Amino acid sequence: MKKIIPISLVSLLLLFAVITSIIVLFFFNVGIFEILGIEYDSWKSILLFYGLSLIADAVVIIVLMFIKINCSKVGHNFRRLHEFILRVVLNFIAIYTIDECMSSVRISFVAEVVFALIISTIDISITASKRDSGNPRSE
Numbered sequence: 001m002k003k004i005i006p007i008s009l010v011s012l013l014l015l016f017a018v019i020t021s022i023i024v025l026f027f028f029n030v031g032i033f034e035i036l037g038i039e040y041d042s043w044k045s046i047l048l049f050y051g052l053s054l055i056a057d058a059v060v061i062i063v064l065m066f067i068k069i070n071c072s073k074v075g076h077n078f079r080r081l082h083e084f085i086l087r088v089v090l091n092f093i094a095i096y097t098i099d100e101c102m103s104s105v106r107i108s109f110v111a112e113v114v115f116a117l118i119i120s121t122i123d124i125s126i127t128a129s130k131r132d133s134g135n136p137r138s139e
Contacts, residue, residue, distance in 0.1 A: 026050065032118065036111040045104035052102070056094035057119075063090060084124050091123075092116035 029050060033040065040046050064086060095116055099107045107115070 032115065036114055037108065038111055038115075039106040041104040045102065049098060049102060049105050052098045053094070056098060057091075060087070060090040060094055080124065080128070084120060087120040087123055088116050091119045095119075 030046060032038075033046070040049070064083070067086065068083075092112060095107065095112050099105060099112065
């Protein structure tokens, strides 16, 4: 009986952290939508776009890992600039595909490019901070 209170407090705290993270990410994306002029019909279309973009991001990560592995076998040096350019192109293709599949979300070409640049910059920043904090001699 004594373990129930700490376990429930920790689980409530964890649930609060997860819900807060989801809300922050959701409103960050909605804010970017408003700044870039992305038009949407309803909140359901934003949630569907967000879900499809998460799936597309997973595909981008898998393709990027596949390309990195193939480049390392051939002996090419895969630098951060090449990785950034590749991420921008793959994210653009993913956003373009989602935009074409969904009629309830309308994105201009310029907004697609800027959105791909923003997503790629965030991805590279997160990856670089993880790489630098995990192994200081990763270069």
